Amino acid sequence: MNLNEFKQKLFEAGEKQGFKDMELYYQRTDSLNVKVFKGEVDNYSVSDSSGLSFRGTLNDKMGYSYTEKIDDSSIEMLVNEAKENAQVIEDKDVVEIFAGSPSYSEFEGYSKELEQLTAEKIIQFAKELEQEAYKLDDRVVSVNMCQVAKSEGEKLIANSKGLEKAAKDNLAYCVVSVVVKEGESVKSDMQFLGTKELKDFDAKKVAKEAVDKATSALGASSIKSKTYPTIIKNTTAANLLATFSSTFTAEAVQKGMSLLKGRIGDEVATSQVTIVDDPLYQKGLMSTPFDAEGVATYTKNVVENGKLNTFLHNLKTARKDGVKSTGNASKASYKGAVGIAPTNMFIKPQSKGYDEMVQSIEEGVIITSLQGLHSGANTVSGDFSLAAAGYLIENGEIKRPVDQITIAGNFFEVLKDIEEIGNDLEFGLPSNGYIGSPSLKIKGIAVSG
Amino acid sequence: MLDNKVIGDVLDQALSTGGDFAEIFLEDTRNNSITMIGGIVERTISGREYGLGLRIFNGLNSVYAYTNDTSRENLLSVAKKAAMAIKGTKMDLVLNFQKQEITNAHPIVKIPKDISQKEKVAIMKRAHEVANNYSEEISQVVVNYLDNEQKVLIANSDGKIVEDTRIRTRLPIQAIASKGTEKQSGFHGPGALKGFELYDEINIEDYAKDAAQIATTMINAEACPSGKMPVIIDNAFGGVIFHEACGHGLEATSVAKKTSVFSDKIGEQVASELVTAVDDGTMPNEWGSLNIDDEGNPTKRNVLIENGVLKGYMIDSLNGKRMGMEATGSCRRQNYRFAPTSRMTNTYIDNGSSTPEEIIANTEYALYAKNMGGGSVNPATGEFNFAVNEGYIVKNGKIDRPVRSATLIGRGIDVLKKIDMVGNNLKQAPGMCGSVSGAVPTNVGQPMIRVSEITVGGRKGE
Numbered sequence: 001m002n003l004n005e006f007k008q009k010l011f012e013a014g015e016k017q018g019f020k021d022m023e024l025y026y027q028r029t030d031s032l033n034v035k036v037f038k039g040e041v042d043n044y045s046v047s048d049s050s051g052l053s054f055r056g057t058l059n060d061k062m063g064y065s066y067t068e069k070i071d072d073s074s075i076e077m078l079v080n081e082a083k084e085n086a087q088v089i090e091d092k093d094v095v096e097i098f099a100g101s102p103s104y105s106e107f108e109g110y111s112k113e114l115e116q117l118t119a120e121k122i123i124q125f126a127k128e129l130e131q132e133a134y135k136l137d138d139r140v141v142s143v144n145m146c147q148v149a150k151s152e153g154e155k156l157i158a159n160s161k162g163l164e165k166a167a168k169d170n171l172a173y174c175v176v177s178v179v180v181k182e183g184e185s186v187k188s189d190m191q192f193l194g195t196k197e198l199k200d201f202d203a204k205k206v207a208k209e210a211v212d213k214a215t216s217a218l219g220a221s222s223i224k225s226k227t228y229p230t231i232i233k234n235t236t237a238a239n240l241l242a243t244f245s246s247t248f249t250a251e252a253v254q255k256g257m258s259l260l261k262g263r264i265g266d267e268v269a270t271s272q273v274t275i276v277d278d279p280l281y282q283k284g285l286m287s288t289p290f291d292a293e294g295v296a297t298y299t300k301n302v303v304e305n306g307k308l309n310t311f312l313h314n315l316k317t318a319r320k321d322g323v324k325s326t327g328n329a330s331k332a333s334y335k336g337a338v339g340i341a342p343t344n345m346f347i348k349p350q351s352k353g354y355d356e357m358v359q360s361i362e363e364g365v366i367i368t369s370l371q372g373l374h375s376g377a378n379t380v381s382g383d384f385s386l387a388a389a390g391y392l393i394e395n396g397e398i399k400r401p402v403d404q405i406t407i408a409g410n411f412f413e414v415l416k417d418i419e420e421i422g423n424d425l426e427f428g429l430p431s432n433g434y435i436g437s438p439s440l441k442i443k444g445i446a447v448s449g
Numbered sequence: 450m451l452d453n454k455v456i457g458d459v460l461d462q463a464l465s466t467g468g469d470f471a472e473i474f475l476e477d478t479r480n481n482s483i484t485m486i487g488g489i490v491e492r493t494i495s496g497r498e499y500g501l502g503l504r505i506f507n508g509l510n511s512v513y514a515y516t517n518d519t520s521r522e523n524l525l526s527v528a529k530k531a532a533m534a535i536k537g538t539k540m541d542l543v544l545n546f547q548k549q550e551i552t553n554a555h556p557i558v559k560i561p562k563d564i565s566q567k568e569k570v571a572i573m574k575r576a577h578e579v580a581n582n583y584s585e586e587i588s589q590v591v592v593n594y595l596d597n598e599q600k601v602l603i604a605n606s607d608g609k610i611v612e613d614t615r616i617r618t619r620l621p622i623q624a625i626a627s628k629g630t631e632k633q634s635g636f637h638g639p640g641a642l643k644g645f646e647l648y649d650e651i652n653i654e655d656y657a658k659d660a661a662q663i664a665t666t667m668i669n670a671e672a673c674p675s676g677k678m679p680v681i682i683d684n685a686f687g688g689v690i691f692h693e694a695c696g697h698g699l700e701a702t703s704v705a706k707k708t709s710v711f712s713d714k715i716g717e718q719v720a721s722e723l724v725t726a727v728d729d730g731t732m733p734n735e736w737g738s739l740n741i742d743d744e745g746n747p748t749k750r751n752v753l754i755e756n757g758v759l760k761g762y763m764i765d766s767l768n769g770k771r772m773g774m775e776a777t778g779s780c781r782r783q784n785y786r787f788a789p790t791s792r793m794t795n796t797y798i799d800n801g802s803s804t805p806e807e808i809i810a811n812t813e814y815a816l817y818a819k820n821m822g823g824g825s826v827n828p829a830t831g832e833f834n835f836a837v838n839e840g841y842i843v844k845n846g847k848i849d850r851p852v853r854s855a856t857l858i859g860r861g862i863d864v865l866k867k868i869d870m871v872g873n874n875l876k877q878a879p880g881m882c883g884s885v886s887g888a889v890p891t892n893v894g895q896p897m898i899r900v901s902e903i904t905v906g907g908r909k910g911e
Contacts, residue, residue, distance in 0.1 A: 037706065044534040045513040045788060048527075049500060066496030068517045069477075077497060085493035088483070088566045119534075144708040144829060179708055179829045186710075188829035222904070225675055255486055256589050259630055335480070337492045372834035375823030376856045380625060380632040385673075385856040385906050387834030403832070406675065406856050406906020448675030448906040 006070060007158055010054060013079045019056035019063075021097035023159035025292070026052040027334050031151035032119060036126040037143075044123075053334040054078040056160075057097065061089040066334050093316050099161040101296035107280050109287030110168045111196035114150060117172055122148045125174070125201055132207035133178050137215055144188065145177040157294045165290050171196060176207055180214040189214035189369075192429055194285050213368070216391075220401035222449035223392055229364035230407070230445040231357050233390070236367055237437035238428040241275075241347065243373045244382065244411045245433055248275075248302050249328070249340040250317035257380050259412060260308060268308045269415035274348040275303040277312065279327065284344030285427075286434040290327070292338050297327035302345070314340050332432070346436030350421035357420055357441045359396040365447060366390040366398070367407060382411040388447075405449045417443040450475050450602040450612065451501075453546050455521050460606045462528035463505045468535045470506040471528075472605040474743060475519065476785045479562055483569055483594040488577045490570055502785040503528060507535045509771055513788035546610040551741055555734045557616045559645035561596035569594050572620065572648050576657040580624040583661030586668055588627035590661075595619045596645075599784075603745035611745045617736065617890060618647050619879065622657050626664035633670075633853065635663025636822075636838065640736045640879040640890070663820055663839045666851045673840055673855035673907030679815035680857060680903045681808060681843060686821050686878035688893035691726055691798050693824040694833040694861030699728075699753050699761075700779075701768035701791040702885060703828040710831040710862050711759065719759045720865035723801050726754040728763055730778055730794035736879035737795040737892040741778075744789060748778040753796075754865075765791040783887020790886045797894030801871025805897045808870045810846040816855060816905050817841040817848060823880075824857075831861040856906040864900055872897035 007024050014022045028050035035043035053066035063086025067074040126148040133143045152170040157163060177190035191210035193200060232240065252258035260268065269275075279288055279297035291297055293315050301309050313321070314329035317340065330341035358366070371387040378384070385408040392399045422439035456473055463471035481495040501524065502515040514531040516523060561569075573592045580590045596618040604610040619640030626633050637656040641647050682690055695711070703709035711719065720726075730748025732738050739748050744766055752760045764772065765780035768791055782789035809817070817840065824835030837855040841848045877894035 041510060041534070043511050043513065043788065044531075045515075046527075046530060046534075047515045047786065049515060049517050049786065051498075051517065053496070064492070064494040064496075066494070067499070069497060069499040070517070074497065081495045084566050085495060088490050088493055088570050090490040092489075142706065142708050142829075144703070144706060186830050188708075188827055256627075257625070259632070335494070335496060335498075337494050371825055371827075371832070371858075372823075372836060372856060374825070375836040376834065378632070378634065378854075380634060383854050385836070385854045387832070387856060387858040387906070404858060404904055406834075406858055406904070408675070408854065408856070408906055446675075448904070 010075055010078060011160055013075050014056050017079050017083050019058050021160050022054065022056035023097050023157065024052055024054060025331065025334050026050065026156045027153065029151055029153040031149060032122060033147065033149035034122050034126050036130050036146045039127060039130065041123055051334045054082055056082055057095065058083060058086040061086040062095040064337050094319055095316055097159045097161055098163060098294045098315060100163040100294060104296045105280055105289045107287065108167045108169060108289055109284065110170055113198055114170050114172055114196060117150050117198065122150065125203060128203040129174060129176050129207055132203045133176055133211055136208055136211045137180065139180045139182050139215055139218065140178050140211060141181045142179040143176065144179050145175060145190065148174040163294050165294055167289055169287070171285055174201070174206060176210045178210050178214050180218060182218045185218045187214045187217040189217065194430060217389060217401045217403065220389065220403035222404040223402050223447065225448045227444040227446050229361050230442045231364070231366045232440045232442060233366060233368045234422065234424050234426040234437055234439045235428050236370055237440045238426060238435050239370060239373060240411070241437050242428055242431070242433065242435035243377045244379055245342050245345060245435060246379050248312055248342070250311040250313045250321060251340045253311055254317055254320060259382060263308050264310065266308055267306050268412065269303055269306045270418045271306040272350055272421050273303055273306050273415060273418055274301055275345065276348055277302050277328070277342050277345045279343035281344040284434055285430045286343045288343065291329040292331040293329040295325045295327045295329060297343065300326060312340050312342060314338060342433035342435065344434045346425060346427070347421065347438060349423050349425040349438040352420045352422050354422050354424050354439050357422060357439060358393055358398060361393045362395060364393045365402060366393060384409060384411060405447050408446045408448065414442055419443055450477060450600065451519065455524065456546070456604045456610070459503070459524045459528045460604070462525050463503060463532050464606060466532045466535045468505040468507045468532065470606055472504045472603065472744065474502040474785055475602040476500060476599060478597060478599040478784065480597045481561065483566065483573065485573045485577060485592040487589060488574065488581060493566060498784060500785040502788070503531055504788060505531055505535055506767060511767060511788065515785050545608050546604065547608055549609065549611045551611060551613060554731060554740055555642050555738055557644040561616065561618055561645050562598060564645045572653060576620065576622050576653050579654045579657040580622060580661040583658055584626070584665045586626040586628060586665045587624055587661050589625040591623045593621045605745065609745050611741055613740050615642065615739065616644050617642050618644060620653060622660045624661040624664045626668040628668045631668060633664050633667040635660040635667065638879065642734045642736060642738045667839060667853045670851035670853040673816065673852035673905065675905055675907040677902050677904050679812060679899060679901055680905065681812060681815050681817045681897060681899045682821065683819045684872065684874050684896050685876040686893060687818065688797050688878065688895035689821050689824055689880065690835060690864070691895060692793060692796050692891070692893045693826040693835065694864050695726070696793050696796045697826050697884070698828045698831060698861055699763055700793070701762050701764040701772060704762050705768035705771040708829050714759050717759055718757050719862060720754050720757040721868040722757040723871045724754055724757050724865060724868055725799040726797065727752050727799055728779065728793055728796045732795050735795045735877060735892050736890050737793065739794065742780045743782045744780040746776055746778045746780065748794060751777045751779070763791045763793060765789060781886060781889045783889055787886040792884060792886060792889055793882060793891045795877060795892035795894065797875065797877065798871065798896070798898065800873050800875045800896050803870050803872050805872050805874055808872055808897055808899050809843055809848065811870070812843050812899065813845060815843045817843045818857070826861065833861055834858045854907055858904050858906060864903065867901045868898050869901045870899035
C-alpha cells in the first residue's frame with residue numbers, strides 16, 4: 001500500500017476516535033547476511049522488512065501502537081489500541097508531537113560507496129576472512145563464526161503538524177571468531193568491524209586481530225587479588241562506558257535512577273575527560289540528522305574537561321527541566337516508545353600511546369575483556385563486579401596473559417581515577433548507541449583472582 | 450493463516466534450484482507492554498508483529514529469508530531470490546500437506562487481549578504499593594507488565610503443516626533502595642505460558658515484597674569478600690548457573706561444529722554423580738514450554754546429564770544432520786526474523802536428597818547466593834560469569850550476614866564436578882535467554898546446591 005494513502009486513512013480514523021495530534025513513524029530495512037563455515041556458505045540470509053508505528057495525543061496523553069502488516073486490516077487495530085493505551089497513561093508530563101526544527105543537517109549517514117558491495121563480494125570476503133584466520137596460526141582449531149553482512153534502511157516521520165522527514169542509512173559489518181588451542185589451554189576471541197568504507201574490509205587485518213587476541217591469551221592464569229594500576233583497553237573501556245551511558249540521560253536522572261542528578265557543572269571526572277555525543281560523526285554507525293521525535297540533531301559535549309555539561313534530552317525531559325531537547329530522542333524501532341539514547345558517543349582521545357602507557361606501569365594489569373556487563377554492573381549505583389581477562393604488566397612490559405579474575409569498582413570513581421587517556425579511539429558493537437573510547441589508564445582497580 | 454496452495458507454490462519455488470528441504474514459518478503476534486515507574490503508568494505500547502521466514506537446506510548449507518509482505522506475488526519472489534543462493538539441480542516435488550492437529554498441553558483460561566489495560570494496571574498497582582511501602586529506604590519501584598500471543602504456522606517440504614498459539618504473561622518488578630549516594634536493587638519477574646489467570650494463581654504481593662526485601666537487605670550489606678570459596682546457590686533462579694555454565698554448551702549449535710567443551714563427550718562423566726540435568730519443553734504452562742518447537746516438532750523431556758554422565762544434547766534438525774543425531778524438539782527463534790536453531794526450554798538440575806537446612810548446617814564457611822542475577826558464557830571455553838543479587842555469608846552452619854556486589858566466575862565443566870550437595874527443593878524460575886536466534890523465554894531451575902569452590906569477585910579484598 002502507498003504510505004501516503006495509508007497515513008491519510010490512519011489519521012482520519014484517528015481523528016474520529018478523538019486524537020488531536022498524530023504521528024506515523026515508518027522504518028524499512030533491507031539486509032543480506034552471509035555465514036561461512038569450512039570454506040562453504042553455510043548460511044545465507046536475505047530480508048526486506050518494514051513496520052510502522054502510530055502515536056497520538058488524546059486528552060494530552062500519548063497512546064502508542066504498531067504493526068508490521070501494513071494494510072487496511074491494521075488501521076482499526078492501530079487506532080483502537082493507541083486509544084486504550086492513552087487512556088491508562090497517568091504520567092502528567094507534557095508530551096508533544098513536534099512541528100519541526102528550523103533547519104536540519106544534510107548529513108544522513110548514507111554511504112553511496114556501499115552500494116558496490118554485492119552479494120558475490122560479500123561471499124568472497126567471508127571466505128577470505130575464514131581462510132586468513134586458519135592460515136595465520138596453526139593453533140587456530142576452529143573459526144566458530146565468520147559472518148559478513150550489509151544492511152540498508154530508511155525511516156520516515158510524518159505527523160499531523162506538518163512535519164515530514166525521511167532519511168536513509170546503511171552499514172556493512174563482519175564478525176570473525178576463532179577458537180585457539182595449545183596443550184590444554186583453549187581460548188576464543190572475536191573481532192567485529194562495522195563500517196561504511198570498503199577499504200576497511202581487509203580480511204588479513206581483521207582476521208589477524210581476532211587471532212592475535214585469542215592466541216595471546218593462551219596459557220593465561222589468574223593473579224593475586226589486590227588493587228592494581230590498570231589500563232582498560234579501548235574497546236573494553238567503550239563497553240564499560242556503554243553500560244553506564246544511561247546515567248547521562250535525563251530520563252534516568254528525572255526518575256531518580258542516576259547518581260548524576262543535580263550535578264550539572266560539577267567535576268564528575270578528571271579534567272582530561274571530555275565525552276562527546278556526535279550524531280553527525282562521519283564514521284559513526286548511529287549518525288542521523290533528526291532524532292525519533294523529528295528534532296534536528298547536533299554535536300555536544302556531555303562531559304567537558306571533567307565537568308558535567310548536559311544530560312541527554314528528548315522533548316519531554318527537556319520541557320520538564322526547562323531546557324531545549326538535545327535531539328537524543330530514541331526509539332529502538334517502530335515497536336518502541338520514545339526514550340533517550342546517545343548517538344555516536346565517545347571519550348575524546350588524547351595523546352598517550354598505548355605502549356607508552358604500558359611502559360609507565362611497574363606492576364599492573366591490562367583489561368582487554370569484560371564479561372557480565374548486563375548483569376554485574378549496577379547502572380543506578382555505578383557499582384560493578386565483572387569477570388575480566390587481560391595481561392599482567394611487570395616493569396613496564398606485558399608479562400603474561402591473565403584470566404579467571406574479576407574486577408570490581410564504581411564507574412563514577414573510575415572516571416575520577418583516570419590518569420591518562422590514549423590516542424587509540426575505538427568503538428564497540430553498536431547497540432543502544434555507538435560508543436567509543438581510547439585506552440584509559442586508571443590509578444587502581446580491585447582485582448580478585 | 451495462509452492458503453495451502455500458496456504454501457505449496459512457495460516451497461516448490463524455494464526448491465527450484467536443487468535445495469533438498471524448505472520450510473515456512475509464518476507468525477502473527479500481538480504484543481502488549483505497560484511500564485509503571487513510581488506507581489504512575491508512563492508508557493503503554495501494543496502492536497502486531499507479522500511476517501514469514503523461509504528456510505531452504507541444501508545438504509548442510511542453509512538459506513534464510515524473511516518478509517512482512519505475504520502476498521503470493523511477493524512470497525514467490527522472495528522464494529526465488531532465496532533459491533538463487535542454492536546451486537544445484539531441480540528435484541521434482543510433490544507436496545501432500547497433512548495438517549497435524551496438536552493437542553494443547555498448556556490450556557489458557559483468560560486470554561490477555563480480552564482483558565482491559567485498566568485491569569492489567571490494577572495488578573501493577575498492587576505490586577507497586579507493597580514494594581513501595583516495604584521500607585522507607587525504597588526510593589523507586591518499576592513495574593512492567595507484558596503479555597503476548599504468538600500464532601505460528603509451520604509447513605515444510607516433507608509435507609508437514611502445523612499451527613500453534615503461544616500465550617505468555619509476565620510481571621517484572623524492580624525495587625530500588627537508597628541510602629546516601631548508594632543504590633541497590635531487588636528483582637522478581639514471575640511469568641508463565643499462561644493467560645491473565647496467572648495473577649489468580651500467584652500472590653503478586655509476595656513477589657513485590659521479596660524484591661523490596663532484597664533491595665533493602667543489600668543496601669545495608671557490606672561488600673562481599675573475594676577469592677576462592679565454597680558457594681551455596683539457592684533454588685529457582687539459582688539454576689541460571691547450569692543454564693549458562695553448561696546449558697549453552699549442550700546446544701547442538703555449538704556441539705555440532707565441535708566448538709563446545711561438551712562435543713564428543715556422550716557417555717563420559719562430566720559432572721558430580723549427584724547431578725542429573727534435564728531440558729523439558731513439555732512441563733504444563735511453564736514459561737519455557739511449547740507444544741511444538743519452531744520447526745514444528747513436538748517438544749520433549751530430554752535428559753542431558755544423568756548421575757553425572759552426559760546423556761544427550763539439545764538438537765535441531767540442521768545440526769542434527771551434521772551430528773548424525775535426531776532432533777529433540779529444541780529448535781527455537783525469537784520470531785520470524787531469526788533462522789531457528791537449538792535452544793533451551795525449561796532447563797533444570799533435578800532434586801537430590803539433602804534438605805536446604807542440612808546443606809547450610811553442614812557448611813563451615815561459604816557464600817550463600819540466595820538470588821542470582823544474569824550471567825553469560827563463552828561455549829568454546831566454558832568460561833562463565835554471574836552476578837549475585839542477594840548474598841549472605843554462611844559461617845559455622847548458620848547464615849551470618851548479608852553481603853553485596855558478588856560475582857561468580859569459573860568454567861562450567863569444573864563447577865559441575867565440584868557440586869558436592871544437592872537439595873530436595875527443586876523450583877523453576879522464568880528468564881529471557883539471548884543467543885544466535887534471538888531472545889527466547891526459558892525457565893531455569895534447581896534445588897539448593899553447594900559447590901565446593903568457585904572464584905568469587907567482590908569489592909572487598911580477601
